Amino acid sequence: MLRQKKWIWVVPHGFQILSPSVTRLFCFCSSINNRPLVTVAICVHRAPGMANLLGLLKVKVIRGVKLVVRDSVASDPYLIVRHNNHKLKTRVVKKNVNPEWNEELTLSIVDAKEKIKIEVFDWDKFSFDDPMGVATIDIQPFVEAIKNLTAAAKAGGDLPPNNTIIRTILPCRDNDLADSSRIYFSNGKFLQDIVLRLRSVESGEVEIQLMWVDIP
Amino acid sequence: MLRQKKWIWVVPHGFQILSPSVTRLFCFCSSINNRPLVTVAICVHRAPGMANLLGLLKVKVIRGVKLVVRDSVASDPYLIVRHNNHKLKTRVVKKNVNPEWNEELTLSIVDAKEKIKIEVFDWDKFSFDDPMGVATIDIQPFVEAIKNLTAAAKAGGDLPPNNTIIRTILPCRDNDLADSSRIYFSNGKFLQDIVLRLRSVESGEVEIQLMWVDIP
Numbered sequence: 488m489l490r491q492k493k494w495i496w497v498v499p500h501g502f503q504i505l506s507p508s509v510t511r512l513f514c515f516c517s518s519i520n521n522r523p524l525v526t527v528a529i530c531v532h533r534a535p536g537m538a539n540l541l542g543l544l545k546v547k548v549i550r551g552v553k554l555v556v557r558d559s560v561a562s563d564p565y566l567i568v569r570h571n572n573h574k575l576k577t578r579v580v581k582k583n584v585n586p587e588w589n590e591e592l593t594l595s596i597v598d599a600k601e602k603i604k605i606e607v608f609d610w611d612k613f614s615f616d617d618p619m620g621v622a623t624i625d626i627q628p629f630v631e632a633i634k635n636l637t638a639a640a641k642a643g644g645d646l647p648p649n650n651t652i653i654r655t656i657l658p659c660r661d662n663d664l665a666d667s668s669r670i671y672f673s674n675g676k677f678l679q680d681i682v683l684r685l686r687s688v689e690s691g692e693v694e695i696q697l698m699w700v701d702i703p
Numbered sequence: 704m705l706r707q708k709k710w711i712w713v714v715p716h717g718f719q720i721l722s723p724s725v726t727r728l729f730c731f732c733s734s735i736n737n738r739p740l741v742t743v744a745i746c747v748h749r750a751p752g753m754a755n756l757l758g759l760l761k762v763k764v765i766r767g768v769k770l771v772v773r774d775s776v777a778s779d780p781y782l783i784v785r786h787n788n789h790k791l792k793t794r795v796v797k798k799n800v801n802p803e804w805n806e807e808l809t810l811s812i813v814d815a816k817e818k819i820k821i822e823v824f825d826w827d828k829f830s831f832d833d834p835m836g837v838a839t840i841d842i843q844p845f846v847e848a849i850k851n852l853t854a855a856a857k858a859g860g861d862l863p864p865n866n867t868i869i870r871t872i873l874p875c876r877d878n879d880l881a882d883s884s885r886i887y888f889s890n891g892k893f894l895q896d897i898v899l900r901l902r903s904v905e906s907g908e909v910e911i912q913l914m915w916v917d918i919p
Binding site for chain 1: 873874875876880881882883898900902903904905906908
């Protein structure tokens with residue numbers, strides 16, 4: 488009887504699994520009580536700069552509002568989040584220009600200066616997907632506010648009281664905000680609510696919530 | 704010898720010249736020193752609500768920024784301002800998606816609740832002009848701030864000191880502002896600087912300055 492272990496992706500802190508092409512698979516064969524045992528291990532590479540991992544950023548993609556019509560009467564929108572060579576995707580919501588995604592995508596943040604890029608596409612079965620607008624999110628104010636407050640707390644200070652608004656970012660010509668965006672502390676979490684006005688498209692907004700996960 | 708007077712459009716306060724179809728032309732013939740004299744008069748109709756004229760609004764259309772390309776490599780943009788059945792136009796700036804109009808268009812304001820509509824078009828010689836985006840301006844905060852301050856001044860108070868910022872309107876989901884918009888008092892004039900992000904188009908901003916002219 489062959490007892491095969493399940494895949495276990497144990498990745499030490501500061502490492503990340505890269506693309507399959509640079510990831511190596513190893514199999515170890517042994518036996519216990521005369522029964523063969525196959526152990527599978529995966530080799531991960533140390534990612535550049537991962538030693539400087541600042542934390543994890545959960546990007547909750549809530550909904551799209553008044554997105555553009557790309558098919559005959561509607562669109563089949565999905566959203567891509569890009570940051571630091573990572574690309575994460577929501578599911579496709581069929582025939583809906585006001586899609587409710589409510590999906591949480593997680594990014595490793597090593598450089599807060601690098602903006603997050605948001606792209607919305609219309610999924611097409613028989614042709615290339617059509618662009619439905621782009622936007623960027625500057626995460627630097629969010630990460631800096633959190634780092635300052637957590638550093639103060641580690642030095643013996645208190646974290647802010649529940650539901651404290653830490654900072655408000657206003658829409659301006661240099662960002663893609665459609666509305667004032669609040670960075671706040673609620674139920675032990677640092678959050679930022681964001682409404683983006685999509686560029687390079689006739690209409691469309693995207694509602695997003697950022698949540699910070701500190702790495703101990 | 705026939706001495707013909709030039710057209711003089713003398714319109715009393717509270718009246719306005721309507722469209723030619725409802726405006727009547729009268730000619731009076733007389734003579735002075737045996738020389739024939741023709742006097743031309745124009746009949747104007749009292750416009751509904753003009754008794755409630757709040758003042759004049761000079762809309763300075765400064766420039767367009769990163770307007771959309773509608774012809775092969777550029778556009779020939781002009782801008783229309785609509786308010787209370789009035790329609791005013793800038794000139795066409797040829798082959799330029801960053802046009803400098805610097806034109807002043809004047810509106811009679813009888814209802815501050817009615818928004819100003821801005822439309823940008825690409826002029827075409829041989830076909831219909833192509834739309835290049837729309838936006839609206841809510842003039843109510845501007846007019847109300849001025850009315851309150853001038854009423855206080857008439858009651859014996861002082862007008863604000865020079866270069867006083869009276870109010871700042873922030874961009875939000877319900878307006879078309881691309882940046883914070885300041886209402887201020889400078890050199891005896893009430894002004895508001897506005898940057899509009901055009902809707903229903905892939906890109907484009909319009910810079911506008913409002914100036915209030917009070918009617919004594």
